[in-house]
Amino acid sequence: MAGAADMPAFEGLDLRHFQETRDNEYSLDRLGRSGLDKAVVRYLTKKAEDAGTRFRKPKPFSGWITARSSALAQGDAGKPINLVASPILEDGDSFNEYHAHAVRPTDQEDYFFALHLRHCFAKHGKKLENSNAETSWFGWLKKGRIASLVQSWSRD
Numbered sequence: 001m002a003g004a005a006d007m008p009a010f011e012g013l014d015l016r017h018f019q020e021t022r023d024n025e026y027s028l029d030r031l032g033r034s035g036l037d038k039a040v041v042r043y044l045t046k047k048a049e050d051a052g053t054r055f056r057k058p059k060p061f062s063g064w065i066t067a068r069s070s071a072l073a074q075g076d077a078g079k080p081i082n083l084v085a086s087p088i089l090e091d092g093d094s095f096n097e098y099h100a101h102a103v104r105p106t107d108q109e110d111y112f113f114a115l116h117l118r119h120c121f122a123k124h125g126k127k128l129e130n131s132n133a134e135t136s137w138f139g140w141l142k143k144g145r146i147a148s149l150v151q152s153w154s155r156d
Contacts, residue, residue, distance in 0.1 A: 030098045030100050031066060
């Protein structure tokens with residue numbers, strides 16, 4: 001039962017951060033070729049912090065949950081995840097040469113795929129906190145105030 005007064009607060013990854021109902025491409029960022037690349041992380045952190053300032057009430061960027069592409073591509077329960085590098089090369093704020101997608105199979109519902117993607121990140125992921133953030137990523141998660149979650153993967 002959810003919401004009981006004596007029940008502890010949920011401390012897992014919020015499913016809403018993994019849902020995408022516009023199409024079958026779930027946005028990710030690559031943080032390096034074979035591991036975390038500090039220059040790429042600095043670049044994407046700056047972009048995420050800048051994006052947070054564009055909200056009517058600015059939102060801080062607290063960090064990522066990262067997972068290796070090999071772990072995501074394998075998926076779980078015999079459901080591999082199709083990962084596609086898809087750099088955004090147009091000029092302006094949306095430019096992101098590290099952009100990628102997880103592609104939802106056409107025979108899967110968006111809700112099921114979001115559950116599967118969240119499960120894979122929860123099982124194989126690690127937190128990477130933004131060192132510029134005032135509080136830790138998990139502090140924001142527990143308080144339900146995560147402004148931005150960018151699911152990220154490293155190319156093998």
